Amino acid sequence: MRRIFDEMSGEDGDIRPAYETLSAWLDKVPREVLDQRRKEAEFIFRRIGITFAVYGEQNSQERLIPFDIVPRIITNTEWAGLAKGLEQRVKALNLYIKDVYSKRDVLRAGIVPEDLVYKNPAFRPEMNGQRVPHDLYVHIAGIDIVRTDPDTFYVLEDNARTPSGVSYMLENREIMLRLFPELFSMHKVAPVDKYADDLLATLKSLSPRGGSEPNVAILTPGIYNSAYYEHSFLADKLGVDLVEGRDLFVKDNVVFMRTTEGPKRVDVIYRRLDDDFLDPLAFRPDSVLGVPGLMSAYQAGNVTLTNAVGTGVADDKAVYSYMPEIIRFYLGEEPILPNVPTWRCREPEHLKYVLDHLEELVVKEVHGSGGYGMLVGPKSDKAQIEVFRAKLKHDPDNFIAQPTLALSTCPTLVDEGVAPRHVDLRPFILSGSDRVRIVPGGLTRVAMKEGSLVVNSSQGGGTKDTWVLDA
C-alpha cells in the first residue's frame, strides 16, 4: 500500500514548512498541558452548549463532538487554489440545477443520463419552469474535500441541501483563541469570523422584494434536531429570528411570522428543514414541522427559500460522478478540483469491476449520508462484504464505488499522544446575487480511531480548527 501523506511530516518524515512552528511547539509542550487544555475545551463546549444528538441512540440527548486541540494548517497558496476550485464547482452546480428545472440542455447533449434526473427521488417536479431569484439555487454549499498528497485535493462530496457544521468552524476558532493565544501570536491565521456577516449579506441579497429592508428568518425543525445548536447559533450571530414551522403562516401567498406586534412579513427563509417537510400541502402530508402553503408562496415568488427546493437533484453520489463533465459543459473550463474516480454500479461494466474488487473499494449508497450504509472494503470482513454483494446485485443503481483513498493525516491528540489521524475538510461557499463569498478555512473532521477513514460525527469522528496561514 502507498505511504500515507501526513500534512505535518509529509511522506518521508520531514516537517513541512507550514508546520515548522507548530511541530516545534508540540515537541516542547508537556503532555499534561495538552491534556488539561483538552479538558478545558470540553468544559467550554459544555458551558456554551455546543452539543448534538445522535439519532437512534437512547439517553443521549446531548453529546459533544470530540474536539481535537491540534490545529490543521493550510498555506494560503493551497487555499487560493482550493477557493478557486470551490467557486467553480458551486457555479456549475447552480447552472446544472437551473438547467434541470428548465431547458435540460444537459440531458439533450447526453452529458447526464435522463433517469438520474427524472427518477431521482430528490427531483421536485414542482420546480419545473419555476424561476428563482437570480437563478441561484445553492446559496449555501458545503463541499467535502480530501487530500492524498501535497498537491492533490479531491472533491469527495457536494452538499447542496442543508449542509451543517459551520458553527463548529466558528466555535472551534473561538475556543482555540482562548486556549492557545501563544500559538496565534506565532502564526498569522486568516480569521473566519466574518462568516456571519457574509451569510447575512448573502441572504439579504436574495430577497424577492426590492426596496424595503428584507426580513430574514432561519427555519429550524426544533430543539430535537441534531443540528439545533447550529440553528440557534446562526440566528444569534446574524441577529435574525429563529422560527419553527408553527411560528409562520401563509396568507394570500405571502409568508408571515407571528410576533407580539402582529404578523410580520418574511422575505427570505434560510431553512434547515428538508424539502419533504417544508409544506404538508405540497410534500409529506404528515409533516408537522412545515408551513402549510409555503410552497405556493414560494412559487408565487413572494419568498426566497435557501437553499432552493429541489437542490438534492445535484448532490447525490451518482450525479457527483458526472460533475467534471457538468463543469466542462456549462463553464467550458477544466475542473480545478478533481473528482475521486467513481464507478457507477448502474453501468454493467462498472458493476462487474466493483463486484470483482469489493475488498479494495469503498461502496456508498447514492443517497446515503453521515457515513451510514457504506462499505469500506479493506476494513470489512467476509460476511460484511457478502452482504454488500447481495445488495449491489439487487439494486445496483443505488450504489457507487470508489478506490480506498490514502487520505491525508494530521497530528491529533489521542490517548497514546500526538499521532496521525485521517482528516477531511468542509469549506462553506456562499452564493449571493452580488457575488460568491468563502471565508478562508472550513470544518476539518478527523477520524479519532487509528487507521479509520470515517470522519462523520455520527460515527465518532471529531473536529479540528483549520488555519489558513496568511503568507
Place this chain on the structure above:
Amino acid sequence: MLSRTADNIYWLARYVERADCLARILDVAQRLSYLPVTYGGSTNEWSSVLLTAGCADPFIEKHGPIENATEENVVSFLALDPENPTSIRNCFEVARTNARSVRTALTSEMWDAINASWIELRGFPDRALTREELTRFLAFVKETSLRFDGAMHRTMLRNDAFWFARTGVHVERADNTARILDVKYHVLLPDEEKVGGPLDYFQWSSILRSVSALTAFHWVYRDSVKPWLVADLLILNRAMPRSLASCYENLTNALDDIADLYGRQGPSQRLARSIRARLTNQTIDDVFHTGLHEFISDFISDNNKLGAEITDQYLT
C-alpha cells in the same frame, strides 16, 4: 450621607468599571494583533491601546516615547504594573481600599465580590504574564465586574449610596466608550471606495467587540457591519448599555433621584440634562455632518466637566 462616603462609593464603582473596560480593550487588542496584516492586523495597535486606556502619560514616564509601545510592555503596564496608577491591579487595590473605608455603606455581597477578587488577584504573578495567563486574567476581571454589578443591583437599598454608585459606573463607562471612538474614529469615517473590504470589517467589528456589542449589533440593525451604524450604536442607541446615550439616560436618572431625595437640583443635574439632550436630539447623520471627531472630543470634555460638577456639588 458623608461626602467622603459618597466619594468613596462613587470612585469604587468607577474603578471596578475601569478595570472591566481595560480588560476588554486588552482582549480586543490581543485578538487584533493575531490578525494577518491583510486583514487589518495593525502595525501598532499597542500605542492606540494606551491612548484608549488614557494611560499614555504614565507610560511615557516609565518607558519613554509612545512609539516604544509593544505588546509585552503595554500588557504588563495596563494589567498588573503597580507603578501605573490605573493598571487593573491598582484599580482593584483602590476599589478595595475604598470599599474598606465605607464597608457599612456596602452590602456584604458587594464587599465579598470586591474582597474575593482582591485576594484572587494576589495569586497572579508579578512578572509579565504569558498569553495564556493573560487570557485567564482578563476573564477573571470581567467576572469580577459582573459579580460586583450583580451584587449592587440585587442587594443594595435604592438610596443615595446606590445612586452615587450608579453615577460612578456611568460616568466611567461613557468616558470609556467615547475614548474608544476617539482613538478609532478615523476608521469609521465614510470612504465609499473602501467600504466592505475585509480590513475594515475587522477594525469595525473589533470596536464592537471592545464594548461587547458584536452580537447586539446584528440584532439591532439586522445588517452587516457598517461604520455609520457602529457609530450610531455606540453614540445614540439607547438600547445599547454602553452607548453614550444610554449612559446619560442612566446618569440623569441617578442624579435626579439624588436631587429628589435631597430636595434640590444643582449644576450637575443641569449639565447632565443638557448633554443628554444633545444625544437624543441628533441623528447619526447630524453627527457625521458636524464632524465625528469634534463631536467625540466635545463629549469627552463635557463628561469630564460633569465629573467635576458632581465632585463639587456632592463629594467634597
